Amino acid sequence: MRSRLITRQRQRGDYTLTDLGSSDDGGSRRADLKFAWTGGEGRYSVQVLLSLCYHAGEDRVTWLLAAACTRPWRSCHEAPAHRIGLEELGASGNDEIPIEAPVLAMRGWSREECDRVAELLGEALMASWRTSAVLLLTEPPTVPVEGWPGLVNVFDVDDRFRRTLNQHLPLGCVVPLGARLYAAPCDQLPDFVETGGPVSGEALEGAITRLIQTRGRTPLPEEWADVPSVRAFYDGDPFASPKREPDAELAAKLGRAQRELAEARGVLTILRKKVKIATAERDRQAGEVKVLRDRLAELTAVDVGCLRAQLARLQEEADDYARAFEETEAERDELRRVNGLLAGTLVRCHGADDEVAAAERPPAEFPSFAELIASATATLTRLAITAEPAPAAILDHHPKAAAWRRKAWDALRTLDAYACARTSLLDAGQDPGPELSDVLAFARTGQPGSLISANIIALAESDTVTTNERLRQARTFRVDPRTNPAGRDYFGAHIALERFKSPAPRLHFLDDTDGTGTVYIGYLGAHLPTSKTN
Template identity: 85%
Template structure:
């Protein structure tokens, strides 16, 4: 969409003590009466002894073919009897003589405005026929002086014969005088050679537009030709620099240089900005994960290439040895595979023995700390750990016997684990974890109730296990007191770790369980037991979840 500009300027008589406010008020009131265009008050400013104000108008023609934007700038110098005005207009189509003049549309003629040549713009055509000699002499002298003046910025069309098509001019920019032959001869006496009015029509172009005058001597006068000349003048005006007194006015200069049809900048939507910020944070997080995955992929690729090279070397060696004794090598390979299986079974047995030793160590630590009922404690240490046929029975037993625990975990996630081949081992480890939490809560609350400092060994569950306190049956390596920052700051992942608590702990009835114990470190489903230590307030440790690993940023 192009931008086609025009401008013209002039004077308006002052009225009242505050002429700018009066003119602005009349223009705004007129728009409310007509309502076929819009007006926006752009405000006013003081500059030394003068005041300025700007109004912006806009409309679309009745058929919606083009749009117009207008800036009307008013300037009043203190003590003067007139207000200077500049009208700058822009159109989405090239200006034509058939377009409605902006000065007429916004009602400048109703204010008594005149152009720069002080010719009123209130009438489209000024009829000057049948005047007396005195009237002809007076007006012809004034008009003749204006026609040759270099300060004139509006065009003057003088008709001595009616045109074939009525020509109304362009109020404020093209003023039309319909004169008789007496006035024509009188006017020619007041202009230099080359400026005479012919028998027909002459359009006097302003010197600032650098256009030749249009002369029509044919009879009858061609109205189409006159309209074409006016159209050329309008389109030329868009390339003519602004008058000197208006060219450096900041508001006029900025409006004339910009595209007035551009949509105004909107304030950023707060909700959209928040969503964008969240998306950028998630994108940054995803990029971080992607960087880690790329590093892992690169490491895996290097590992794969290394293995491929080793495989090639082994294949060459195999080819070399296959001629010697393929059967022997196959037997040796089967033996090595059997050794690997034996080592895997031995590793699992060692892990089970390690867990059992940790359990016995916790029981014996309690014995050594108390010195009494030693026989019962040793007997308890020598007994195999409790076996539960299902997680539901394990949770029920814990709720009934472990008095310092509040188990709010839903049974469904734990029940799913019952079908896994390692369920028995997980139940043993879960039972030891629950007993460890209960022993920690009992020891800590006992000291707190007595008004004693629990000390570093009872500062939290991790310290309890790491220092081998009595009743600690699990390794400190499987205890984590918090999730990663990625999980903690992600609302979706944080909600997945929020579970029920007593209102005394949190009036909302729910709280975040970041601390957890790993029943299986790495292999899926990597079950977890999430707990919340509230021994300082209620003397309770909450168990909010027992089941498969909860979602992270790397899982759906």
């Protein structure tokens, strides 16, 4: 423990360490270490004495940590045991309660775990020799509360564990619904009890602060009362400059030699452990290599021709499923188109025969995207098509071009129906309502004239595209100066004519029904570049 504390200080370097020496008397060993640091930009100083003692025949090292500070301790200040890393070494108090800075959660345990731990904790709470305080929380506090390593251990328990623990405690020591701080008997402080919830975090901080400040006036335990180094620290001024010894240079050399020897022993121990770990890892890897070789031999024996035949059959099945999926999508789009026409018929309540007949007819077929755009420009009066024809013309050579033209025609008609419905209400001075708040709401609520699914409509691009100037410029197209005096605007909203497979064509639009009463069509073509494309 002594060598590991020295090694940790050299790695950290944010506090000083003085080795006060060690002794060996008939199998019993003692070592004293002194730590010091300043905090708050030099506003206060801390001196800590750690005395370690090992008695022959015992299975642990006993220790005492004494600390002094030029200001009063409070629970919000850093605990000395945490600063020097004592809890990292697995240290425990003389009552065997572990030193841990975080809260130990004990919620949701099984009945057997509750009974076993509750009996041990109940015995520790009633022990007259206990030197660590225990805080039990059954209700969450208003502010986070953590333990103070070496002094206060915090347990977060549920109601079942509380009832189980109370079975092992006298009536006056039971845990209430709320919080209870069991002060160590040596501190001569009453226990802190708060009922109800949530528990006041300020009250808990105050109780822990009083416990810390009282600990500075607590007498030494009997087993440490006659230790010269500990008694000198308690009785003297820890911040007084040490007296210069006549042989200071020799003492410094001796101390340096002892530290180097201790460090060398620690390094030797670490190297031995590393060799042991490396040997175990080598044996483990050798076993894994043997298993992999056996597995490779098994795989090599498999008929490669059989696997290829299986792969070919699976590919054929995948192609069949793809064709069936495309046919299902086409049927779905046709049903949505008919549904939109029928919805318009029901709303208008006249000319039903003509509308039903129109719904039963197949959608308009266009031999090319150019003719589709020309027809939309001539018939869909609420659309302003500024898209360049070249990107759409490239799609005419794709095997799925006919399906894309049908979906594009339905999308354009849906946008025109939305613009007509919204502008008619706005011109009449009426509120369009949530169903006509945007194109997505128009399609999602199945308004008359909606011929496409809401799932293929996106009102904006991702943040990656929107914040990237290059990608944003690729989605900026021509508009009327009444919409934007610059004559160009950003078209983030789009409709997916093909959601996944390349070229995944898109129709980008800009909704200006609140201004000019128009929906602009700025682009129709293959998917525009993203951050994942070159």
